[in-house]
Amino acid sequence: MSTDALDRDAGVQARVVAALAARALRSQFRRAQFLLPSFVLPLLLLAVVASGTSSARRLPGFPSTGAYVGFVVAGTLLQGALLAGLTAGIALAADIEGGFFDRLLTAPVQRVSIVLGRVSGSIVLGVVQASLFLAVAFLFGARYQGGVPGIALAIAIAALAAGGMAGLASAIALRTGSLSLLQNLFPIVFVFLFTAPAFFPRAFLGGALRHVTVFNPLTYVVEGIRGALHDAPALGNPWRGILAAVGLLAATTALSVLAMRGRLRTR
Amino acid sequence: MWRRSLNEVVRVRGALLPTTVAPIIFLLGTAGQFSRLSDLHGFPTTSYLAWILPLSCMQGAGFAGGAAGANLARDIEQGWFDRLLTSPAPRPLLLAGPALAAMTRALVPTTVILAVGLALGTGLPGGVPGLLALYLAGVWFCLIASLWGSTLAMRARSQQVGPLIQNGVFLAVFLSTAYTPLPLLQGWLATFAKYNPVTYVLLMARQATVAGIPPSWSHTWPGLVALTGMTAVFGALALRQLRLINR
Numbered sequence: 428m429s430t431d432a433l434d435r436d437a438g439v440q441a442r443v444v445a446a447l448a449a450r451a452l453r454s455q456f457r458r459a460q461f462l463l464p465s466f467v468l469p470l471l472l473l474a475v476v477a478s479g480t481s482s483a484r485r486l487p488g489f490p491s492t493g494a495y496v497g498f499v500v501a502g503t504l505l506q507g508a509l510l511a512g513l514t515a516g517i518a519l520a521a522d523i524e525g526g527f528f529d530r531l532l533t534a535p536v537q538r539v540s541i542v543l544g545r546v547s548g549s550i551v552l553g554v555v556q557a558s559l560f561l562a563v564a565f566l567f568g569a570r571y572q573g574g575v576p577g578i579a580l581a582i583a584i585a586a587l588a589a590g591g592m593a594g595l596a597s598a599i600a601l602r603t604g605s606l607s608l609l610q611n612l613f614p615i616v617f618v619f620l621f622t623a624p625a626f627f628p629r630a631f632l633g634g635a636l637r638h639v640t641v642f643n644p645l646t647y648v649v650e651g652i653r654g655a656l657h658d659a660p661a662l663g664n665p666w667r668g669i670l671a672a673v674g675l676l677a678a679t680t681a682l683s684v685l686a687m688r689g690r691l692r693t694r
Numbered sequence: 695m696w697r698r699s700l701n702e703v704v705r706v707r708g709a710l711l712p713t714t715v716a717p718i719i720f721l722l723g724t725a726g727q728f729s730r731l732s733d734l735h736g737f738p739t740t741s742y743l744a745w746i747l748p749l750s751c752m753q754g755a756g757f758a759g760g761a762a763g764a765n766l767a768r769d770i771e772q773g774w775f776d777r778l779l780t781s782p783a784p785r786p787l788l789l790a791g792p793a794l795a796a797m798t799r800a801l802v803p804t805t806v807i808l809a810v811g812l813a814l815g816t817g818l819p820g821g822v823p824g825l826l827a828l829y830l831a832g833v834w835f836c837l838i839a840s841l842w843g844s845t846l847a848m849r850a851r852s853q854q855v856g857p858l859i860q861n862g863v864f865l866a867v868f869l870s871t872a873y874t875p876l877p878l879l880q881g882w883l884a885t886f887a888k889y890n891p892v893t894y895v896l897l898m899a900r901q902a903t904v905a906g907i908p909p910s911w912s913h914t915w916p917g918l919v920a921l922t923g924m925t926a927v928f929g930a931l932a933l934r935q936l937r938l939i940n941r
Binding site for chain 2: 475480613620625626
């Protein structure tokens, strides 16, 4: 089969995407510098926030979800998705600086497959993360009134959001090629997290922040997760969450494909 | 050694950003997310920003101390520290220099974060005594973080220990009365925070901005005891590791 034919064969490209996604996942689980932010940090924050702010349930009008950890875990899923996305970008930047990216470019694969592989890996990672976080929260008293369908929907929303953030981080990595820049973006993850109702209901947020949340797509993601888990439309609309996550994924994947083309043009 | 460590802050562009920007983001984000907590009965202030501001100052100072440990790990990995070990200088000075630089450096995030809080309307009900307590708590906590970081750096001899250093500081600060006062904490964190020395350091620091914690000896001495104890423990660990590093 010629190089052009390989390039056009959808089956071949799908295998390429799967192989690159698998590689991305393997590197995630082999290196402590990726495991720590993707799994340990969100769980630590869940423990700290769930215990440290649990007295919030006494506030008039605070929504009831059973154990407080059941309310907060949606924020943990969002945080996990953000960090999974960022570590994908960091890994891509490391590949660029280390030369592996150049080797990929010599292979007869569609350039967009390189981006899709990275994003797909993050989506799978998002599924693993969300499942783990929900299981841990369950062990500590969270109960999910949405049942299996609600849990599945929440995991899907979180995983798609992880893919969306991976697209954004990959776009930055492709645009700049700088590993240290990507590593220094870690605090920015918390800007995205805190400008969404990650740990408190939107109505309870401070004045200016409440207005800002309207414009943050992650607001609808975290509310969608919460609504799905507790089968409570008042907490959030899961379908709006899916829409926001899919929209984010599509937009940032397009951004990273553009960044890839820009990078190849300047080489 | 002090001057060399401070040179890095001046020469490396953005060296102060991580220890300043991250705590400011946490300050604004946490204050925005959890602002209603100060409505709870028993909260010693009506301003959640005032409650969280000293925490952010401590966090910034702690990260500055942790960064000193990470820099030492880099020096060890790159061989510079081996050259220092051949010098006739007393060994403890090799740790004291970077620690002093970190403590000097900690004044920057503490001041910037305080300025941000004041600009957003947090007052200083504790006046000058409260302010002194805040700076003393922050700078001294920075020293302890630096000793912790140095111990790990000498043990691991690798820059990969950096995240572990910073996460240790993060945990120490947040597994305390970070978000709510002790009487409002519940479950395992209530017990843990009671025995976490950082809880008492935060109490000392909060005399600056929290109206319900006025400057007094009773709010200060537990923090001083905690800081002294942590300095003794981490100082001993760091000196022990320094003796072992040449073996």
